[in-house]
Amino acid sequence: MSKLQRTLYTSLAGVSFGLGIVGAFLPLMPTTVFMLLALWLASKGSPRFAGWIRRHPRFGPPIAAWENERAISRQAKCLAAAMLLLSMSVITFTLDSLLLRSLLIPFLALVGLWIVTRAEPRS
Structure with a gap:
């Protein structure tokens, strides 16, 4: 994967993560969907960012529950x-x-x- 592609994935992951944070406060914005999308995009562009999302104290546990148990x-x-x-x-x-x-x-x-x-x- 080229540096441009990794940068694009990482940038989109950041945008998605930001939208997920906004969704935590606005009723019409889905937090979980954006967090899962951010994780997927980050895993393509920046494994370090993906790991940070997984370890995040607020968003990490629900993501882990979904990834491990679909719960x-x-x-x-x-x-x-x-x-x-x-x-x-x-x-x-x-x-x-x-x-x-x-x-x-x-x-x-x-x-x-x-x-x-x-x-x-x-x-």
């Missing part, structure tokens, strides 16, 4: 479900397009169903 903590499930419900409410009351509402709300409900049916970490 999501009960707290994360509850938070995700609450944020998805909030998002569906916002969409219901603010989006004028019936077509978009009828596509987005069932999609978010299915995402929520998928999340809550994942296993919980054993440890």
Whole structure:
């Protein structure tokens, strides 16, 4: 892999990690998706950065649970479900397009169903 490719992967990993941090505070931004994407991108461009993400005190344990067990903590499930419900409410009351509402709300409900049916970490 060329230096340019590694730099691109690492840069995108940094952007994704930053978006994940933003997602920890904004209800419509998914933290976990961006953190997993950041980890994948970093593993391609900078194994040191990937290791740092895995060892991060806040984001490392949920990533390890997902990588090792495909598990999501009960707290994360509850938070995700609450944020998805909030998002569906916002969409219901603010989006004028019936077509978009009828596509987005069932999609978010299915995402929520998928999340809550994942296993919980054993440890």
